[in-house]
Amino acid sequence: MGIVDGKTICQVALVVRNIEKTAKAYAELFGVDVPNIFEVPPESEAHTKFRGMPTNTRAKLAVFDLGQVVLELTEPDGEPSSWQDFLDRNGDGIHHIAFMARDREPVVRYFEENGMPVRHYGEYTGGNYTVFDSKETFGTYIQVKEDKNL
Numbered sequence: 001m002g003i004v005d006g007k008t009i010c011q012v013a014l015v016v017r018n019i020e021k022t023a024k025a026y027a028e029l030f031g032v033d034v035p036n037i038f039e040v041p042p043e044s045e046a047h048t049k050f051r052g053m054p055t056n057t058r059a060k061l062a063v064f065d066l067g068q069v070v071l072e073l074t075e076p077d078g079e080p081s082s083w084q085d086f087l088d089r090n091g092d093g094i095h096h097i098a099f100m101a102r103d104r105e106p107v108v109r110y111f112e113e114n115g116m117p118v119r120h121y122g123e124y125t126g127g128n129y130t131v132f133d134s135k136e137t138f139g140t141y142i143q144v145k146e147d148k149n150l
Helices: 019-030 082-090 104-113
Strands: 009-015 060-065 070-075 093-101 118-124 127-132 141-147
Touching: 009 082, 009 141, 019 060, 019 070, 082 093, 082 118, 104 118, 104 127, 104 141
Parallel strands: 009 070, 093 141
Antiparallel strands: 009 093, 060 070, 118 127, 127 141
16 A cells, blocks of 8 residues: 555645636536635634744635535635735746545555655644655645544
C-alpha cells in the first residue's frame, strides 16, 4: 500500500479570480444551483499557516458535490496563502488534488523526507488539511485531508 490511497481522492480544487462568475458557469454546466459561497474561518479558528507562518487569509470558497469527489473553487483575498501565490504565478487553474487520510503524520513525514515540505495548513470542524509543495514532482499540489470522524 502506498503512502496515500488513490481510491480516497476526494477533491479537485481550482483557484479563480472571480468565484461568483466561475461558480455560475460550473452550475450551468452541471445543471445545478450555484453553491453557497463562504469564507475560510479566521486564523484564530482555523490555525491557517502558509509556509509555516500564520496567515489571516479569508479566501472565498464554493463547493460542488460531484459524488466521490468535490470540485472546490477558491478565490484568494490578497493575504498570504498558497491560493494567492498560485493565482499570482499562474492565473486561474488547478491548485491541488486531495486525498483522505486517517493519520496525516506518516504522510507529512513522507513528503518532507522527499523534499516536498508543508506549503499550507488549516483546520475545519472535524479535521484538517495539509497542502504539500509537490507541484514539481506531481504537476500539482497534493493535499491530504485528515478527518477525525473516520
